[in-house]
Amino acid sequence: MEKTKHKRSAAFWLCIALVLCLISCIGASLLQTDFGNVQIIKFKIPTDNGKWLSGNLFRPVSATAENKVPIVITSHGYLNNNQMQDISAIELSRRGIAVIAMDAYFHGDSSSTQYSYEDSGVIEGMGMIPLVEYAYSQLDWVDNTKIGVMGHSMGGSNTWNTARHYGRLYMQALEDAQAPGSDGGETITEEEQAYADSVNKVAAAFPTSSVRNTTDEVMAEIHCNFGTNFGFYDEGAYRCVNGDGDLHDAPEALAIVNSILPESEKLTDTIEIGKMYGDPANDTLRVVYNPHEIHPWQHFSTESAGYTVDFFTTAFQMENPIPSSNQYWLWKELFNCIGLVGAALLIVPLATLLLKVPCFASLAGEEPKKLPALTTAKSKAFFWGSWCLSWIVSWLSFIPIGKLDQYIFPSVTARGTSNWFPQPTTNFILLWAVFNGIVGLALFWLSYKFVGSKNGVVPSEMWGIKISLKDFFKTLALAICVFIGFYATVMFSQYFFQTDYRIWTLDIRAFTVDKLYVALQYWPLFFIFYLANSISINSSSRVEGQKEGFNLFICALGNSLGVIILNAIQYGTVFATGIPHWQEDWLRPLVIVPLIVQLFVAAYIGRYLFKRTGKVWLGAMVNTLIIVMMGVANTCTFLPL
Known part of the structure; x- marks a missing residue:
């Protein structure tokens, strides 16, 4: 009798468990697709030397070759995978910005790389740079003048390296255009400027939980709209110049903002946290966010999710009717949690x-x-x-x-x-x-x-x-x-x-x-x-x-x-x-x-x-x-x- 009771009880609880899993799947899917307004495509793209990159592509269904949309490539942090960027992907895609949530090399379903961990970050952005190239040349529904990059922690470093990579290409193109033997001699022609603009394929960059080593020299290589989000209580903040995560007077924050200010207007003491300096129309937008958050909370925060939305909608000069405070992602995470249970x-x-x-x-x-x-x-x-x-x-x-x-x-x-x-x-x-x-x-x-x-x-x-x-x-x-x-x-x-x-x-x-x-x-x-x-x-x-x-x-x-x-x-x-x-x-x-x-x-x-x-x-x-x-x-x- 006791064994029969156990069997019936087990069958009942197994059904409950499976129902919870199904509820989780349906609820999370509806929310992350914005109830059918966003298509999610799991991808695996071959790159060089037998490597591949995987992840999820969030495409607004309104995006077509005739109705192009901006796109953001986002990278998770060290020891994570693309799903850790679901929050950014959900909130941006429901506002008309496509998102590639990538698995970096050595992570998730992506391959390893022939480079060392450190070299891969510098040379290929752990896969972010190849994905920028892919979005630019292969996705005909993407407005390739509005490609953004962002990432958390290691992904933030990938974002820095990617923005600097394209910034250097831009500067090199202008330097070549000013060579005596160039088409316009030492004067940059419209065609030469257009070419320089075309090789600078990143229009906006937003690293989070990653400000270490930010200097005037580094920022001189950035030629796009740029913002950063760094937690006041970030565990790695002891490595900042001031030894803590307070950015209002940090040299790193000053370097970011001063990079677009004329010499006579450069700030010497403090910046205003959350203020948008510069003009997104000429790629000089600069903003520093500094919420009272720890390192891993930055990819599980309504405040940080709002900053991501504010930055990219401003950088891409979008007039969006959905305020950044209107967020679905937490409900999606709760449905995911039902699946855990x-x-x-x-x-x-x-x-x-x-x-x-x-x-x-x-x-x-x-x-x-x-x-x-x-x-x-x-x-x-x-x-x-x-x-x-x-x-x-x-x-x-x-x-x-x-x-x-x-x-x-x-x-x-x-x-x-x-x-x-x-x-x-x-x-x-x-x-x-x-x-x-x-x-x-x-x-x-x-x-x-x-x-x-x-x-x-x-x-x-x-x-x-x-x-x-x-x-x-x-x-x-x-x-x-x-x-x-x-x-x-x-x-x-x-x-x-x-x-x-x-x-x-x-x-x-x-x-x-x-x-x-x-x-x-x-x-x-x-x-x-x-x-x-x-x-x-x-x-x-x-x-x-x-x-x-x-x-x-x-x-x-x-x-x-x-x-x-x-x-x-x-x-x-x-x-x-x-x-x-x-x-x-x-x-x-x-x-x-x-x-x-x-x-x-x-x-x-x-x-x-x-x-x-x-x-x-x-x-x-x-x-x-x-x-x-x-x-x-x-x-x-x-x-x-």
Whole structure:
């Protein structure tokens, strides 16, 4: 009777999960296409030397060869992908500006490049320059006098490099036109000016979260309408000349504005934040925005989205009836988040139903007995002490253990290519995870040796660890089936609706074959961590006398608390002082923010699957496969071309 009840309950919750995923797909698709007014095309364009660029093209359906529209090429930041620029793409395209949201080289579904990471940025804008050329020459519905570029963080650097590239071409053309042997001699003819204008293919540039190294010399190479948006609390602001993110008196901001002012009018002390200097009609528009935001919030902000709209509609001299405060993107993100919830809800009922399939039926089992109640002061102290120690070690070890990546993975940490362990972010998280997995297993053994063995703990009846080799591989096969079912919904949403499941920096993205090759390298080592985690939650933390809901909550909280405290220290310091606690390593706490949710949910998945099988293994395997692939599919991959 109990098994039949579980099956019916599983079928019900699986239906709920799938309905949520479908609602997510439909809602997000309607909003990002402006209810049919924007066409989204997933593209893959070959470039030089066997490379390719991928991304999404947002085309207003009104755009034709007879009704040309402006276009903006936008680039995500380091360790991200094109979907992180959905906000700009949605808000610009619904206002009649087409958008190419690109995957930079080494990211998303784009290829690697023959250049180093740094050289690629300078030479090809990580793919932005080829896409400007593509939009200029291949899209007959684009007004190629109104091509804009923008990007966040690394994408901001790509924007700078692209604007400077075309600015240098423009200056070189004018210099050649003034040569004595040119058509007009030292006088620039109309034809020579027209040619110079034609090679300067960028009309507007808007880097965000990227102002470092902005000087008068750099701005002298910019010959287009130009603005920037930099967070007041940006974690990387300590690298600015003034050492903080306040741009009102920053030399970087002064250089931007002064680049179009005559010598007698140049500013010496401060600029007015948000003021539009210059004239967009002659490509001298300059503006600096400085919202009170942290680095990753700039691509999840209504204020910053409004600045993007204001800049490009002004730069392209568009009279748009939709005010910049009228925004759809947040509702679209909420629908994406519904998909996240649906995908998470899908895992346990799918596994439960698969346990009814004959080939997996033998894996179903009863939940083992709980550990004896905490009746003595010693047992209580050891239980809570172990719980505290687990997240304290997690918190304190993250930076020092993660920094060992420079010795264990030196090439990839230095942003060089490698066929093995080619993801710098995944590498330092891996080192931290393996270390904490080993510590967790050690704590488990010590807990049993000094407390459990003397207080009635019977491993064979309470742990759920022992498993035959045959059942181990059957469990692995079941976990793979759950993984396939989970990602089938993601592939479905991508293929039919051009959406996925996400909120801010937490996302589940469809992956390509190369990411599967990469994940295969990471899965075995991450399994150490998730197995230790499953043992901790199910074999040493389930005790008599604690309500199941409370026990499971403290297990989930213990999973995430180390990461929470790490980021609380980092961002508490940022908001208090304007600079991060960890400066040179400021990216490391930022990129593990999704782990707060992932590890919290992993505890619930691990416990529920433990109840269905009586073993720690299925939950550990499912969490390993899914959470690792979520990370692998969403970060930078330095595979050789």
